[in-house]
Amino acid sequence: MSSHEQQPSTEVARSGTDGRLPERFENPGLAPHRHRLADSDPKVSKRSERQVVVIFLISVLASIAGVVGYFVIPLDEPSILDVRLSTLVIGAGLGLGMLGIGVAAVQWARALMDDAEKVEDRHPMSAGPSVQQQAFEMLRDGGSEANIARRPVLKGAVGGALALAPLAFLVPLIGNLGADWDISKFARTAWRPVRGGDPERYYQGQYRYLAVDPQDRRIKASEITNNNIVHVIPHGLPEEEHYLEEKAKAVVLLVRVDPGLLKESAERADWSYEGIVAYSKICTHVGCPVALYEQQTHHLLCPCHQSTFDITDAAKVVFGPAKRALPQLPIAVDEEGYLYAKADFDEPVGPSYWQRER
Amino acid sequence: MTDTTTSAAITEPIVPKPVSGTVDYLDQRVGAASMIKGLSRKLFPDHWSFLLGEIALYSFIVLLLSGFFLTMFFVPSMTEVHYPEDALPVTMQGVEMSEAFASTLNMSFHVRGGLLMRQIHHWAALMFVGSMVVHMLRIFFTGAFRKPRELNYLVGFSMLILSLLAGLTGYSLPDDVLSGNGLRITDGVVKSLPIIGSYMSYMVFGGEFPGTDVIPRMFTLHILLIPALILGLVALHLFLVFWQKHTQYPGPGRTDKNVVGYPLFPVYMAKAGGFFFIVFGVLALMGAFMSINSVWNYGPFDPALVSAGAQPDWYMLFLEGSLRLMPGQPEFVILGWTLSLNVLIPAVVIPGLLFTFLGAYPFIEAAVTKDTGEHHVLDRPRNAATRTSLGAAFLSVFIVLLVAGANDLVATHFGLSLNAITWVLRVLFFVLPVVVFVITKRICLALQRKDREVVLHGHETGTVRRTADGRFYEVHQPLDEFERWVRVGHHVYRPLQLAPAEDANGVRRPGGRLDGIRTTLSRFFYEDRVEPVTPAELATAHSHGEHDQLPAGESSRVGELTSTSGTSH
Numbered sequence: 001m002s003s004h005e006q007q008p009s010t011e012v013a014r015s016g017t018d019g020r021l022p023e024r025f026e027n028p029g030l031a032p033h034r035h036r037l038a039d040s041d042p043k044v045s046k047r048s049e050r051q052v053v054v055i056f057l058i059s060v061l062a063s064i065a066g067v068v069g070y071f072v073i074p075l076d077e078p079s080i081l082d083v084r085l086s087t088l089v090i091g092a093g094l095g096l097g098m099l100g101i102g103v104a105a106v107q108w109a110r111a112l113m114d115d116a117e118k119v120e121d122r123h124p125m126s127a128g129p130s131v132q133q134q135a136f137e138m139l140r141d142g143g144s145e146a147n148i149a150r151r152p153v154l155k156g157a158v159g160g161a162l163a164l165a166p167l168a169f170l171v172p173l174i175g176n177l178g179a180d181w182d183i184s185k186f187a188r189t190a191w192r193p194v195r196g197g198d199p200e201r202y203y204q205g206q207y208r209y210l211a212v213d214p215q216d217r218r219i220k221a222s223e224i225t226n227n228n229i230v231h232v233i234p235h236g237l238p239e240e241e242h243y244l245e246e247k248a249k250a251v252v253l254l255v256r257v258d259p260g261l262l263k264e265s266a267e268r269a270d271w272s273y274e275g276i277v278a279y280s281k282i283c284t285h286v287g288c289p290v291a292l293y294e295q296q297t298h299h300l301l302c303p304c305h306q307s308t309f310d311i312t313d314a315a316k317v318v319f320g321p322a323k324r325a326l327p328q329l330p331i332a333v334d335e336e337g338y339l340y341a342k343a344d345f346d347e348p349v350g351p352s353y354w355q356r357e358r
Numbered sequence: 359m360t361d362t363t364t365s366a367a368i369t370e371p372i373v374p375k376p377v378s379g380t381v382d383y384l385d386q387r388v389g390a391a392s393m394i395k396g397l398s399r400k401l402f403p404d405h406w407s408f409l410l411g412e413i414a415l416y417s418f419i420v421l422l423l424s425g426f427f428l429t430m431f432f433v434p435s436m437t438e439v440h441y442p443e444d445a446l447p448v449t450m451q452g453v454e455m456s457e458a459f460a461s462t463l464n465m466s467f468h469v470r471g472g473l474l475m476r477q478i479h480h481w482a483a484l485m486f487v488g489s490m491v492v493h494m495l496r497i498f499f500t501g502a503f504r505k506p507r508e509l510n511y512l513v514g515f516s517m518l519i520l521s522l523l524a525g526l527t528g529y530s531l532p533d534d535v536l537s538g539n540g541l542r543i544t545d546g547v548v549k550s551l552p553i554i555g556s557y558m559s560y561m562v563f564g565g566e567f568p569g570t571d572v573i574p575r576m577f578t579l580h581i582l583l584i585p586a587l588i589l590g591l592v593a594l595h596l597f598l599v600f601w602q603k604h605t606q607y608p609g610p611g612r613t614d615k616n617v618v619g620y621p622l623f624p625v626y627m628a629k630a631g632g633f634f635f636i637v638f639g640v641l642a643l644m645g646a647f648m649s650i651n652s653v654w655n656y657g658p659f660d661p662a663l664v665s666a667g668a669q670p671d672w673y674m675l676f677l678e679g680s681l682r683l684m685p686g687q688p689e690f691v692i693l694g695w696t697l698s699l700n701v702l703i704p705a706v707v708i709p710g711l712l713f714t715f716l717g718a719y720p721f722i723e724a725a726v727t728k729d730t731g732e733h734h735v736l737d738r739p740r741n742a743a744t745r746t747s748l749g750a751a752f753l754s755v756f757i758v759l760l761v762a763g764a765n766d767l768v769a770t771h772f773g774l775s776l777n778a779i780t781w782v783l784r785v786l787f788f789v790l791p792v793v794v795f796v797i798t799k800r801i802c803l804a805l806q807r808k809d810r811e812v813v814l815h816g817h818e819t820g821t822v823r824r825t826a827d828g829r830f831y832e833v834h835q836p837l838d839e840f841e842r843w844v845r846v847g848h849h850v851y852r853p854l855q856l857a858p859a860e861d862a863n864g865v866r867r868p869g870g871r872l873d874g875i876r877t878t879l880s881r882f883f884y885e886d887r888v889e890p891v892t893p894a895e896l897a898t899a900h901s902h903g904e905h906d907q908l909p910a911g912e913s914s915r916v917g918e919l920t921s922t923s924g925t926s927h
């Protein structure tokens with residue numbers, strides 16, 4: 001099938017002299033123009049003009065009102081009402097000022113400007129084979145003047161130089177973007193036991209206390225009532241360097257459930273305390289903070305994409321797009337009943353990444 | 359030389375002197391007269407749907423203006439500060455927050471017009487992306503992307519992607535709980551990329567999430583790089599529209615070789631220029647009366663907090679929905695390396711496929727039609743049944759993802775179980791596009807048949823007459839030639855018939871495999887079709903309709919038809 005046949009036929013299919021019908025209908029040409037009332041009746045056109053003028057006037061008034069509003073509603077010692085009013089008056093002034101101009105201009109165009117459609121020819125984008133031919137010849141001439149043909153080494157050198165030069169820009173740029181590139185940090189949190197730590201923050205100078213957020217007050221096991229949920233952070237974290245980065249990994253949810261309900265594996269048997277379990281608050285899907293706790297089902301729900309974790313069953317996923325259970329933090333209490341972390345999480349918290357299991 | 363040009367401009371009092379003076383001045387320096395000659399009376403076809411692109415353009419200008427205002431007061435810094443005790447809002451007094459968040463509050467409460475500009479900026483962003491998407495649908499469903507406009511389609515497509523990035527980076531700036539969680543999700547998605555993901559995350563945040571670099575970096579992208587790229591593409595886009603001249607809807611007198619419309623000056627300028635002020639005005643009124651992103655209700659970003667029921671801006675909702683629909687199982691550890699398909703598929707693969715389909719569509723269609731002609735007259739969507747159905751199927755997938763992005767709202771609003779809704783949507787994701795495709799195609803073909811019907815038998819008038827011999831019939835009003843043309847003027851493609859991949863001796867022809875795919879696709883596209891009425895069919899219909907009273911009917915109709923065709927030139 002030739003490409004010519006494929007084009008919608010705009011050519012007029014002529015009826016043969018033998019009186020047979022054309023194969024296709026022919027384009028009848030523009031329909032006759034219908035005149036508007038305003039074109040013939042000066043009264044109507046005068047009315048349209050008045051309309052346009054009035055709309056422009058509304059715009060003028062609105063703009064002035066907006067500017068006046070700016071001055072008469074100061075926000076030095078504002079109340080919420082002033083803020084609202086200022087927003088409203090300046091916005092309405094600006095909005096109506098603009099809208100007026102627009103409506104008036106369009107109305108003017110519709111009612112008063114010549115509304116007869118005009119016709120213009122279109123030409124194909126390409127100026128045709130002969131021009132193409134000339135272009136080719138020019139390229140050929142330019143190319144031969146550049147003397148590049150049959151000089152493969154020169155070509156290679158140009159290409160090589162052009163390819164390498166940007167590297168001296170890109171390598172420092174990208175190289176610096178990732179700071180130290182030490183992705184092993186993903187696997188450590190501020191719960192890690194230390195040696196010789198501040199006894200205020202670390203039980204026996206080793207094990208980090210749990211503290212309520214944002215007060216940063218140590219928390220006792222007795223404060224956690226049945227089926228209640230609190231989120232905690234490592235005690236003293238807000239004063240430390242990289243507080244937000246550490247908090248973004250270390251934040252933990254504490255829940256107390258009936259100890260009989262907990263299905264604990266042998267190696268995790270002593271990770272909970274009297275039915276209190278601690279799980280990372282950072283969703284293993286893409287990292288939102290898990291937030292909703294359903295008391296009846298003991299399910300934790302992540303509001304972002306609704307991954308649901310079963311608190312009684314090692315926080316395993318029961319529904320939603322996350323694959324892995326929330327990492328568990330092993331906890332215990334000191335002599336006074338304050339909760340502390342016996343160890344760091346035994347796996348990276350939060351979303352999966354390629355090197356996670358390494 | 360100078361004398362003659364000057365006098366030519368001045369002696370003939372065609373236009374007022376200040377105008378002729380200015381034109382003369384500019385003409386002698388930059389050749390303005392030839393530009394005016396070339397451009398001022400250039401014709402632009404008119405149709406309401408051509409305004410969609412204009413809305414996008416004007417929203418973008420409003421974004422530039424309101425965004426400039428915001429940059430004057432916004433501080434792109436993640437340094438922690440305490441919000442002053444004497445500043446509004448009361449709930450934030452003394453709260454620890456980043457300077458970015460503090461400056462957003464300050465500009466909302468203590469800069470006159472600041473809240474207004476923030477709200478205008480945000481509404482304009484929603485309007486910008488929204489109008490761009492609807493504009494693109496118009497381009498798609500009317501076939502405006504066909505030769506010679508494929509490249510401009512790609513320019514538009516790139517702007518769509520860039521505008522999503524602009525929205526993403528802008529949304530992150532105020533550093534409230536929502537924007538921080540948006541960044542956190544971005545981080546999770548980036549980390550899922552095989553091999554480089556963790557390093558990409560470091561690259562974005564300058565270390566671990568959230569760090570102190572991300573907002574300054576987003577800021578530079580948001581106010582410099584992305585707008586500059588969009589602006590460049592806008593210029594190219596508009597230049598190409600101008601250069602290739604606008605398409606037009608089918609209608610009497612409109613062909614692929616002409617433009618029917620109104621001149622740039624004055625009609626188009628007044629309408630388009632006026633429309634800019636309308637869009638600006640509407641956005642300003644929205645900013646004045648409709649609050650949006652009241653970040654003080656969410657509070658400053660805190661990695662431990664999240665607000666339930668929070669929605670991202672609508673243009674990101676499909677990604678959110680995609681992430682929500684995906685079941686969690688397909689995450690694998692292979693030789694110790696973790697491959698998170700449960701994140702990669704919904705966040706990278708599915709959007710990738712959807713966008714690839716969108717970007718590649720003009721080239722797919724060109725390949726199956728092997729049509730090399732220029733097209734300037736638009737298709738009525740029904741006449742391109744397969745394209746329209748593919749577009750509708752695509753939209754249905756997109757809508758499933760949007761609904762999935764709001765499944766919690768759907769659940770609470772209709773009192774349904776979240777899991778049930780998610781399962782229904784998972785099934786719909788696969789089934790709905792097929793159903794929508796089939797139904798849309800039927801509707802298109804039915805509409806085409808209806809067109810044939812109307813051309814052959816005229817409009818129903820509702821008037822019923824009785825013939826002399828007692829039968830009833832409804833009077834039909836025949837179409838005039840102008841009305842008829844819209845229904846019969848289109849071209850109908852047929853499936854390609856290419857030489858078989860193997861010749862009679864079973865020897866492979868070069869390119870045979872490709873042609874095979876092409877033929878199959880072409881059959882898929884064009885097997886079902888309805889041909890437009892031909893003059894002969896119309897003549898037959900008329901002679902039948904007018905029964906036996908007019909034995910010579912056929913020939914008299916023929917006469918009428920040929921005479922109408924005579925008017926076209």
Ligand code: HEM
Pocket residue numbers: 421422424425426428429432462476479480483486521524525527528529530531532580581584585588650651
């Ligand atoms: C290209 C299209 C653009 C889109 C889609 C876009 C979108 C957004 C969005 C959604 C926000 C959050 C607004 C909020 O706080 O409610 C934002 C904030 C911001 N945008 Fe844009 N924007 C665009 C262009 C620009 C430009 C050109 C500038 C500056 C010249 C700019 C400057 C800003 C600033 C300073 C903020 C932060 C201030 C604040 O959040 O209150 N934007 N942008």
Ligand code: FES
Pocket residue numbers: 283284285286287288302303304305306307320321322
């Ligand atoms: S981040 Fe929790 S479900 Fe996606």
